[in-house]
Amino acid sequence: MSSKFNDDRFLARWLNNELTPEELSEFQKSSEYAAYKKMIAGAEALESPAFDEEALLARIKSQQKGQLIVTKRKVNYLRVAIAALLVLAFSFVFYTMLIPDLTTIRTQVGEQQTIQLPDGSVVVLNANSSIAYDEDDWVEERKVKLEGEAYFKVEKGNIFSVETHAGVVSVLGTQFTVRDVSDFFEVKCFEGSVKVESGDDQEILKPKKSARKIRGNRMIVRAIKGLSPEWLEGKTTFESVPVSQVFAALKNQYEIQFEGASFNPNMTYSGTFPHDDLNLALKVVFASLELDYELKNNGIVVISGQ
Known part of the structure; x- marks a missing residue:
């Protein structure tokens, strides 16, 4: 969203009635103007109930002249915050539209x-x-x-x-x-x-x-x-792959986890194991690797080393 009308400082000036007549006229002709008017109407609906502003200002002036300036700055910050929220809302919608539905x-x-x-x-x-x-x-x-x-x-x-x-x-x-x-x-x-x-x-x-x-x-x-x-035929075949890939493939085919002795990460495996017989698959793989193991009832395969 690169339009200048989406800049929070521009929107804050608009909310504070600080735009020049030329800027306001240009903004009113833009596609963003109507949408912002609707959103600001919703934001204003959440503000406090109406009150006697002139009476309040007179009372503040009589009690503490400097307080009026502070109040005005607070109102300005509120409007800047509303402008920033408008930009964020439009940005969210814009970028959501760019994300494909996969x-x-x-x-x-x-x-x-x-x-x-x-x-x-x-x-x-x-x-x-x-x-x-x-x-x-x-x-x-x-x-x-x-x-x-x-x-x-x-x-x-x-x-x-x-x-x-x-x-x-x-x-x-x-x-x-x-x-x-x-x-x-x-x-x-x-x-x-x-x-x-x-x-x-x-x-x-x-x-x-x-x-x-x-x-x-x-x-x-x-x-x-x-x-x-x-x-595709119900068996996995590897040729000179890291043993970690073999263990990963076994875990993908069977509900098992490996624990126990560590092994050389450079160790490789060449061979085939079936997808329909866990005991046979483990026997084939570990015999080739010359590693001892034990299959527990909870699906944990404990490696006990070479």
């Missing part, structure tokens, strides 16, 4: 969900993930905000972008996955081509290629196998 979809632990977007593109959300998009503005801008992990099958059209905390993925029509969990950002391309941007890094991925960025380090391009992500 459609948000979130999955729970162990849940996957398939969503069809307005253009026919399909998103499969992995467990404990969410997407948000503006359905009303979809024709103009195909943009999805992602937290967690998802598989995208995008219909051809204008640019389709996926925004995450770690980077942006842009395509025209293709199949790919995006995973953004903690300090791990990975994009896998299964069909078409994918543009990946993260910080100063930028890559164009072709089919069966992935781009990975860990803890803010440089992006690395790797080869991948398969024509779709394994988690």
